[in-house]
Amino acid sequence: MELKRVMDNVCWAFDGRKRLVSLNLTPSKQVYGEELFEFQGKEYREWNPFRSKMSAALYKGARPLELKEGDTVLYLGASSGTTVSHVSDIISNGGKVYAVEISEEMGVNLVLLSEIRKNIFPIIGDARKVGELGMAVTSCDFLYQDIAQRDQTDIFIKNVSKFLKRGGQAAIALKTKSIDVSADTRRIVDREVKKISEHFKILASIDLYPYQKGHSLIIIKKG
Amino acid sequence: MNDKPDSDNSKYVEEAKKRIKEQLSLDDFIRKLVSMESETKKAENTLFKALFDTYFLYFPEAADLIRDKEAFISALSKGVKRDEISSYLGISADSMGYNLSDSDLSAITDSFNQLVGLSGLRTMIELKIGSILEENYINLFKVAGPDIAAKLISLSGSLKNLSEMPSGKLQVLGAEKSIFGGKKARTPKYGVIFFHPEIQAASDKLKGRIARVVASKTSLAAKVDFFSKEDKSGLILKKMRKEVDKIKNGT
Numbered sequence: 001m002e003l004k005r006v007m008d009n010v011c012w013a014f015d016g017r018k019r020l021v022s023l024n025l026t027p028s029k030q031v032y033g034e035e036l037f038e039f040q041g042k043e044y045r046e047w048n049p050f051r052s053k054m055s056a057a058l059y060k061g062a063r064p065l066e067l068k069e070g071d072t073v074l075y076l077g078a079s080s081g082t083t084v085s086h087v088s089d090i091i092s093n094g095g096k097v098y099a100v101e102i103s104e105e106m107g108v109n110l111v112l113l114s115e116i117r118k119n120i121f122p123i124i125g126d127a128r129k130v131g132e133l134g135m136a137v138t139s140c141d142f143l144y145q146d147i148a149q150r151d152q153t154d155i156f157i158k159n160v161s162k163f164l165k166r167g168g169q170a171a172i173a174l175k176t177k178s179i180d181v182s183a184d185t186r187r188i189v190d191r192e193v194k195k196i197s198e199h200f201k202i203l204a205s206i207d208l209y210p211y212q213k214g215h216s217l218i219i220i221k222k223g
Numbered sequence: 224m225n226d227k228p229d230s231d232n233s234k235y236v237e238e239a240k241k242r243i244k245e246q247l248s249l250d251d252f253i254r255k256l257v258s259m260e261s262e263t264k265k266a267e268n269t270l271f272k273a274l275f276d277t278y279f280l281y282f283p284e285a286a287d288l289i290r291d292k293e294a295f296i297s298a299l300s301k302g303v304k305r306d307e308i309s310s311y312l313g314i315s316a317d318s319m320g321y322n323l324s325d326s327d328l329s330a331i332t333d334s335f336n337q338l339v340g341l342s343g344l345r346t347m348i349e350l351k352i353g354s355i356l357e358e359n360y361i362n363l364f365k366v367a368g369p370d371i372a373a374k375l376i377s378l379s380g381s382l383k384n385l386s387e388m389p390s391g392k393l394q395v396l397g398a399e400k401s402i403f404g405g406k407k408a409r410t411p412k413y414g415v416i417f418f419h420p421e422i423q424a425a426s427d428k429l430k431g432r433i434a435r436v437v438a439s440k441t442s443l444a445a446k447v448d449f450f451s452k453e454d455k456s457g458l459i460l461k462k463m464r465k466e467v468d469k470i471k472n473g474t
């Protein structure tokens with residue numbers, strides 16, 4: 001096996017095929033049934049692009065995200081913590097990921113995960129009202145949103161404006177079906193990207209097909 | 224840059240646990256029961272098909288007469304051997320099928336017992352769903368019936384969501400799922416409400432209009448259950464009856 005660094009604690013692993021992996025913060029523990037690898041005394045977890053949009057974006061050629069060890073991350077739409085767990089690997093023990101999830105049912109797994117991974121700060125609440133959720137920080141180094149709601153773009157713009165530090169990167173996983181079931185995917189993405197571009201600089205817009213159908217990841221920078 | 228950063232996550236974990244505990248509700252349990260019921264039904268059907276095929280190999284002449292699951296179960300409960308089942312069905316015990324020894328037949332008996340067990344389990348879950356709805360959501364229970372009511376709660380996520388939903392949307396709830404044999408209509412007219420006795424009893428031509436009435440009364444029932452919990456089902460059912468009759472009589 002051979003590793004090629006992508007970003008902090010994330011590599012491409014080559015062993016006949018090419019797979020994205022992250023350095024396991026909690027060795028020997030799996031989060032969602034992903035494969036674990038040993039390499040030179042360290043343990044890595046496969047980061048599955050079919051399960052995680054952030055991984056899918058890297059598979060589709062996204063430049064490495066500006067997300068690094070020690071960062072404070074605001075993650076909206078954490079669900080049961082699949083992608084959050086990889087963010088937790090990346091930022092490592094010195095970092096913190098505030099993981100907001102509205103559904104108490106999804107939140108159960110997220111809480112169980114947070115008990116093992118101490119850099120995950122779970123918050124059961126609405127991404128529309130992050131300011132009211134009792135979070136101690138008012139600024140983050142990186143913001144990620146994946147919430148499949150009709151008003152997802154507005155929620156993103158609001159939260160980036162409020163919480164992301166200047167010069168920081170953020171990404172949103174756009175689910176086109178949540179915005180408009182009938183309209184054409186490309187048109188919706190174009191329209192939402194345009195809306196976001198009125199506030200922030202668009203770095204990339206990546207169609208996640210075939211890993212995630214009907215999804216695009218938009219990466220921005222806050223000026 | 225980050226002010227007052229938290230040094231450890233335990234406060235957040237505790238707070239999240241508290242929120243979860245407060246927010247989990249009866250509707251979550253109903254959703255899980257609905258999914259248990261449908262999964263049990265699937266398991267039951269899968270096992271039935273496989274067992275039927277095995278039985279068909281052994282005694283095709285008998286199996287041919289009991290292709291329906293209920294008929295199959297009641298016939299085999301009299302005994303699985305050719306002489307037992309043939310006398311129950313009034314046919315000859317001679318068969319072109321493959322002979323099985325008593326010890327081989329135990330594979331059929333064991334599977335059959337599991338099938339009966341699954342079937343009983345499904346009935347038990349259905350009864351449980353029914354009694355929960357009757358006890359907590361009497362208007363929905365009476366107006367939509369326990370099965371449809373539970374599915375509507377499950378599909379919308381909660382009684383609250385259901386009570387806030389326009390009745391036009393309630394009417395097509397579940398239409399996305401392949402309840403009609405996987406074919407997805409472009410503009411679906413009905414979802415799970417389609418199985419309501421009033422709609423089932425209506426002629427094809429009137430089904431659409433009657434579905435609208437049933438959906439609006441079901442929506443009303445959900446609102447009453449959510450806001451007052453009072454039993455207004457008699458009144459709602461009377462109104463529904465009147466409107467359905469009006470449609471049927473073409474007035």
Ligand SMILES: C[S@@+](CC[C@H](N)C(=O)[O-])C[C@H]1O[C@@H](n2cnc3c(N)ncnc32)[C@H](O)[C@@H]1O
Pocket residue numbers: 051052053076077078079080081082083084100101102103106125126127128146147148149
């Ligand atoms: C597609 S899933 C996220 C998957 C996750 N990001 C991952 O990759 O592991 C979307 C999640 O967003 C949550 N969600 C939807 N609306 C929300 C809101 N307004 N605030 C917070 N979370 C929300 C849903 O409950 C769901 O768990």
